[in-house]
Amino acid sequence: MHEASLVSALAENLLELKRREGARRILKFKVEIGELSGVDPEAFRLAYEVLRDNLPDLREAEMELSLVPARFRCENCGASFPGDYLAPCPDCGDLEKVALAGEELLLREVEMEV
Amino acid sequence: MCESCGCGERTLRIEVAEGLLSTNERLARENRAWFERLGVRVVNLVGSPGAGKTSLIEATVKALNDLRVAVIEGDPETRRDAERLSRLGIPVAAVTTGGVCHLDARMVHRAFHALEDLRPEILFIENVGNLLCPADFSLGEDLTVVVLSVTEGEDKPEKYPQAFRRARALVLTKVDLLPYVDFDTEKVAELARRINPALKVFPLSVKTGEGLSPWLDFLRSLL
Ligand SMILES: Nc1nc2c(ncn2[C@@H]2O[C@H](COP(=O)(O)OP(=O)(O)O)[C@@H](O)[C@H]2O)c(=O)[nH]1
Ligand SMILES: [Mg+2]
Ligand SMILES: [Zn+2]
Numbered sequence: 001m002h003e004a005s006l007v008s009a010l011a012e013n014l015l016e017l018k019r020r021e022g023a024r025r026i027l028k029f030k031v032e033i034g035e036l037s038g039v040d041p042e043a044f045r046l047a048y049e050v051l052r053d054n055l056p057d058l059r060e061a062e063m064e065l066s067l068v069p070a071r072f073r074c075e076n077c078g079a080s081f082p083g084d085y086l087a088p089c090p091d092c093g094d095l096e097k098v099a100l101a102g103e104e105l106l107l108r109e110v111e112m113e114v
Numbered sequence: 115m116c117e118s119c120g121c122g123e124r125t126l127r128i129e130v131a132e133g134l135l136s137t138n139e140r141l142a143r144e145n146r147a148w149f150e151r152l153g154v155r156v157v158n159l160v161g162s163p164g165a166g167k168t169s170l171i172e173a174t175v176k177a178l179n180d181l182r183v184a185v186i187e188g189d190p191e192t193r194r195d196a197e198r199l200s201r202l203g204i205p206v207a208a209v210t211t212g213g214v215c216h217l218d219a220r221m222v223h224r225a226f227h228a229l230e231d232l233r234p235e236i237l238f239i240e241n242v243g244n245l246l247c248p249a250d251f252s253l254g255e256d257l258t259v260v261v262l263s264v265t266e267g268e269d270k271p272e273k274y275p276q277a278f279r280r281a282r283a284l285v286l287t288k289v290d291l292l293p294y295v296d297f298d299t300e301k302v303a304e305l306a307r308r309i310n311p312a313l314k315v316f317p318l319s320v321k322t323g324e325g326l327s328p329w330l331d332f333l334r335s336l337l
Contacts, residue, residue: 002215002247009134021126031134038246038276085275085309095311105134105250111127 003039003047006105011051011058013107018057023112026061030109034068036085036102041065070102138251141219145226145254149237152230155336156237158253160277161261162270163243166287166320168195170261171238173320175204177330181337184234186225188217189243205232216247219254235337249276256336257282260306264288264297271306278306283314285329290319 010031018026033039045065052058072087073080076094081087088095133139149156159167167189175183184205187196196208207225209217222239229237239255241248260281262270265288271278278284284306286299303315314332318325 002250005214005216005247006134006250009137012137013130013132013134017128017130021128023126027125036276038249038274085279086272086305088308095308107130107132107134109127109129111125114124114126 003043004051006039006044007047007051010048010107011055014061014110015055015057017110018112021112021114023114025113026058026110027113028062028064028111029107030064030066032066032068032104032106032108034070034102034104036070036099037105039105041067068101068104071100072097073100135250138219141223142252142254145219145223148223148226149254149256152233154234154237156239156253156255156257157333157336158239158241158248158255158258159261160241160245160248160258160281161243161263162245162266163189165243165261165263165266167240167243167261168198169320170285170287171199171240172202173323173326174238174330174333175199175202177326178236178333182233182235184229184232184237186217186222186229186237186239188221188225189240195240205229205234211242215242215244216251217241217253218251222253236333245270245274245277249274249280259283259285261285261287262302264292264299265295268297268302268305271302271309275309278309278313281310281313283316283332286315286317288319288321289317289324290322 014026014029033041048063069082070084071080071082074089074092074094075096077089077092079089079091081090161167171185185199186207186209188209188211189195196206199206207228209221209225239253258281260277264286299317307313316325316329318329
């Protein structure tokens with residue numbers, strides 16, 4: 001369900017780029033999903049395949065999906081560390097942290113035939 | 115050039131680095147500017163179906179009867195929610211999501227047109243009953259509040275950390291039922307604060323009225 005609305009947003013972006021560049025077709029594109037995003041890459045791929053079957057413009061477009069690992073910076077001591085939202089800083093134990101990576105839902109690159 | 119036949123076609127590769135939800139984020143920023151211009155505070159309520167979102171809105175609106183309040187009702191479970199609120203004399207705009215699992219900025223924009231002229235001071239948005247999907251979709255709200263009932267179990271923060279991470283406040287509802295369930299409000303509050311240390315937690319019951327005043331004070335402090 002969730003993944004379905006994300007892939008339709010993705011398709012909108014792709015079709016917009018195709019229009020903008022006046023491309024004949026989209027060959028390939030890269031998507032990055034952060035592991036903190038709550039999006040399941042398998043479900044995302046499946047949702048994409050379902051959508052693609054219904055969109056002639058994407059029928060040949062191959063998706064390269066990569067999962068971006070989480071990385072945080074401690075607000076207290078500045079240490080950088082992996083983990084999840086529940087993880088305290090391994091250096092000072094503080095819980096205030098900002099996510100440096102892992103929250104992305106990104107269309108990174110598109111290859112088109114023009 | 116097309117490598118196989120030299121027909122003049124070429125392959126274009128472009129770096130995009132654009133968020134999949136960038137359109138929604140742009141619309142959310144537009145909503146935000148609109149809300150700010152009108153001076154309305156917008157509270158986005160997210161939680162599972164049956165958590166007590168509509169009941170919380172009802173109790174809150176009754177208690178804040180000196181303020182102009184409006185509601186956008188996005189929970190498609192029943193149309194009855196919108197009717198329930200209308201009966202209290204609250205202006206309600208119901209959104210039909212067509213089976214979508216969350217509200218998005220465009221739906222909220224359309225719905226707010228019907229409420230704009232009433233110049234509300236607070237707008238509550240009851241999101242679709244779901245703890246996962248609404249977390250990704252900004253609506254232009256001032257703050258998100260997670261509504262979690264004590265009957266739902268203690269594992270929700272761990273299961274849906276995104277919702278708790280993005281929220282400003284957590285309302286733990288139905289505390290009148292605590293004697294009948296295994297739910298330690300302190301433990302859950304602590305778990306939620308590990309995900310989001312700034313999270314404000316309000317345990318309350320709309321049935322008994324217990325814990326309602328700190329929640330109302332919090333809302334008033336936003337104005
Ligand atoms: N005992 C008790 N029941 C509640 C409380 N708040 C809501 N409920 C009940 O929980 C059910 C679902 O509430 P509702 O507000 O419709 O949930 P929503 O789906 O999140 O909007 C209803 O039967 C309410 O009467 C509460 O504080 N205590
Ligand atoms: Mg409801
Ligand atoms: Zn630290």
